[in-house]
Amino acid sequence: MQDQLKISQLILIFSILAICFAFFLQYFLGHQPCKLCIYQRIPYYIVVLVSVLYLIFKKYFKIYYSLLIFLLLSEFFISNYHTLSTFGILNYSGCESATLPKDITKLKDALMSDSLVVNCSNANLKFFGVPLSVYNSLFSFVFLLLITINEFKKKN
Secondary structure (H helix, E strand, C coil), X not given: CHHHHHXXXXXXXXXXXXXXXXXXXXXXXXXXXXXXXXXXXXXXXXXXXXXXXXXXXXXXXXXXXXXXXXXXXXXXXXXXXXXXXXXXXXXXXXXXXXXXXXXXXXXXXXXXXCCCEEEHHHCCCEECCEEHHHHHHHHHHHHHHHHHHHHXXXXX
């Protein structure tokens, strides 16, 4: 149970950091999220909420841990769907956002180059050439793998 608690704390910390990072990108750097980006945040919000509830009602650890696994699976599938949309393998028409530049010359340039609307296939926010949805997929997978390995060790 101690390892499960450590893993769940790690998931909570990562969820809080992911939400803060998303807000930083959106509100301080001006990168507007698409619909799938917003959907990807939902499991993180619920992880934080469920973790706070667990701190209040500690006797329900099995329910809490099961919910964490479900939320990680949800995040994994949403982020993989987003990744497939980003690389153009799937076509999701709702995956776009628009940002209006504050400077009139930048607005004119954006209108002329048709770069106001950003969709997943031309994701403008990448780290080391990799879209953020891939990182979400990777982290969800790593946490699920960590949980699986821990449960396997516990049974043996």
